[in-house]
Amino acid sequence: MxxxxxxxxxxxxxxxxxxxxxxxxxxxxxxxxxxxxxxxxxxxxxxxxxxxxxxxxxxxxxxxxxxxxxxxxxxxxxxxxxxxxxxxxxxxxxxxxxxxxxxxxxxxxxxxxxxxxxxxxxxxxxxxxxxxxxxLENKTIRAVGEPNKRFKEDALRMLRAIRFASRLNFNIEEKTLKAIKENHKLILNVSYERIRDELCKMLVSNNTTKALKLLEDTKLLMLVLPEIQASVGFNQKNPYHDKDIFEHTLAVVENCPPKINIRVAALLHDIAKPECFTIDEKGIGHFYGHDKKGVILSEKILRRFKFDNKSINDIEILVKEHMNVLIKPTDVTVKRLINRVGVDLVFDLFTLQIADALGSRFHEIRIGQINRVKEKTIAIIESKVPLSIKQLQVDGKELIKQFDIKPGKEIGDMLKFLLNKVLENPNFNTKEKLLAIIYDKYIK
Structure with missing residues (x-):
């Protein structure tokens, strides 16, 4: 060695x-x-x-x-x-x-x-x-000694067994697996931070599907992620989906690169579907608003597991925007998408959207649409046109000084208005033109 x-x-x-x-x-x-x-x-x-x-x-x-x-x-x-x-x-x-x-x-x-x-x-x-x-030769995860004793000593070991099984693509030995099932409720004695660390390692492992299915099989999933458990076996009754919500979610996670925030977003992107499910008069299932409801549920879950604030913000953006595939992208609509998502995160969004499409039926058309938006996004970023309030040639202090306005919400509204104008026409992004726009809209 x-x-x-x-x-x-x-x-x-x-x-x-x-x-x-x-x-x-x-x-x-x-x-x-x-x-x-x-x-x-x-x-x-x-x-x-x-x-x-x-x-x-x-x-x-x-x-x-x-x-x-x-x-x-x-x-x-x-x-x-x-x-x-x-x-x-x-x-x-x-x-x-x-x-x-x-x-x-x-x-x-x-x-x-x-x-x-x-x-x-x-x-x-x-x-x-x-x-x-x-x-190791037999690709087996086996507890040392009596498995029930090992898991009662430290219940996190149940998650570790599943994590090693997924990372190494090993099988959990029969008595060890039986002991996990018998002792699964002990996981409630483990802190969410320790559980989070194991789940994150599973999510970036070589075989996340195996990990999540083992979590479900051992009844650990219903205790650590009951919101995901609700998706197991949930028939979407939709012609665009050939999998239940859980199986679709597994496919999306696996289709994403092993970057933790993208994979967490993939795990949570359809988290609200069971709550938003409706059936129309033709018997077709719909999930209207599941992206927006998903943001609320995702924040609840991420804060429960004590993710850091930046990760929470980024994951929420990905969940919120995952359905927002622009069918006929224009420069303005793509600029607004970049502004909402952020230059640093927008390509992660495309990655998630493509993974989502690959986990569904008839994915070729949707992937083509995503790639067109991606190409236009690259061109816009390379052109270095302004895409955010920070890139405007005036700021809040300048507006307060020029027009004797008190600091407050109105300043933010003015800056958003100016940004929309600049997104439509980058030539407006000069100090003189921006001040004139504000004068005409708010002061005159």
């Missing part, structure tokens, strides 16, 4: 001072499945935290109560953790205490899955007490 020089330095320092030490967990797993340069290297040792601190010049006590010290080598931090066993898990999230031990096997026995309970050093080679290598 390839080990970076900085990690070798940590291992050799521990070994030369009479301690055992191994790289452990995900880095060993990833190397065994062919990822030659894993992202993170975690180290486990029988040295106690205080002893680790004494051996290295620069350390951070990032998790000293749990036995974890971050050792800084060349400005990069590496987590070094003392062998330990966990106490009682009273809240299905964290142990009430940890006990340091001298046995590597005891330490590995507390880990979640066999494929993560692997250790390696250059002296002993690969250490595999629980059949992790065989499970």
């Amino acid at each position: 390839f080990i970076p020089n900085d990690v070798k330095t940590i291992l050799s320092t521990l070994n030369n001072n009479g301690y055992q030490s191994y790289v452990v967990g995900g880095c060993v797993r990833d190397f065994k499945i062919g990822i030659s340069l894993p992202k993170d290297y975690d180290i486990t040792t029988n040295a106690l935290p205080d002893e680790i601190i004494k051996l290295f010049d620069k350390t951070l006590p990032t998790g000293i109560q749990q036995g974890t010290i971050t050792v800084m080598i060349n400005e990069v931090g590496y987590e070094v953790t003392t062998y330990r066993i966990d106490g009682e898990y009273l809240d299905n999230r964290r142990p009430d205490c940890v006990t340091f031990v001298s046995s590597l096997k005891e330490d590995l026995a507390r880990r979640d899955f066999t494929i993560n309970a692997l250790a390696f050093n250059e002296t002993d080679g690969l250490v595999d007490y629980f059949g992790g290598v065989k499970d």
Whole structure:
């Protein structure tokens, strides 16, 4: 196994001072499945935290109560953790205490899955007490020891099992999967932030469809995303759709690149369809206003999971505009679209719209329409015509100064009016012409 020089330095320092030490967990797993340069290297040792601190010049006590010290080598931090066993898990999230031990096997026995309970050093080679290598070969996610115990210790492990299954395209072993189903309600004891992080990793995995179907099969979906659960099996009764809402959503997510905000928007783009469903006199289903209602539901969900404000804003824009495919795009209508969505986000919108079309029937016509808008958008942006209030040759301060107007909503309305005029005719974007427009419209 390839080990970076900085990690070798940590291992050799521990070994030369009479301690055992191994790289452990995900880095060993990833190397065994062919990822030659894993992202993170975690180290486990029988040295106690205080002893680790004494051996290295620069350390951070990032998790000293749990036995974890971050050792800084060349400005990069590496987590070094003392062998330990966990106490009682009273809240299905964290142990009430940890006990340091001298046995590597005891330490590995507390880990979640066999494929993560692997250790390696250059002296002993690969250490595999629980059949992790065989499970890697068989593409199997299996809990270490008794799966019910593992999930009752930390309920987030149920989501981790599904995340690894989707990322690696593995299957969850029968007893492990059964235990997830039996313990699914324990996920309610886990914070939304921790759940969010796992869901986001699933959404950018190699097989998001597998992840979301496993969430639904194990009844976790109804607890963490009940709004999505409502779409499962929902017949759209519409000639443009050959899938139920859930299956359509899965297709749209998979058709998007693995960028988290686009994929979250894809997951939520039809979130309001069940609430907006109507059937006309011909028996055809419609979802009028589901894009606008979807924005309201999306914000509720995103704030529940404590997404940052910029992500919430961007995702809401994508959900709101996903149906807005311009059939006959003109320069003015495309400029207004760019203004509403933003130059930085408008191409993500086109990506989502194309993914949405690909997940539906008769997608060729719609994709052609989207591509025409996209081409016109590129031309408009490259022409460097003004597209936002910030690009106007006057601002609110100038209007207040020139016309002795008090600051307030009226200033914003004036600037929006000017922008519409400039979107229609970029030649209006001079200070003199803009002030004249305001004078004629509001002052005279």
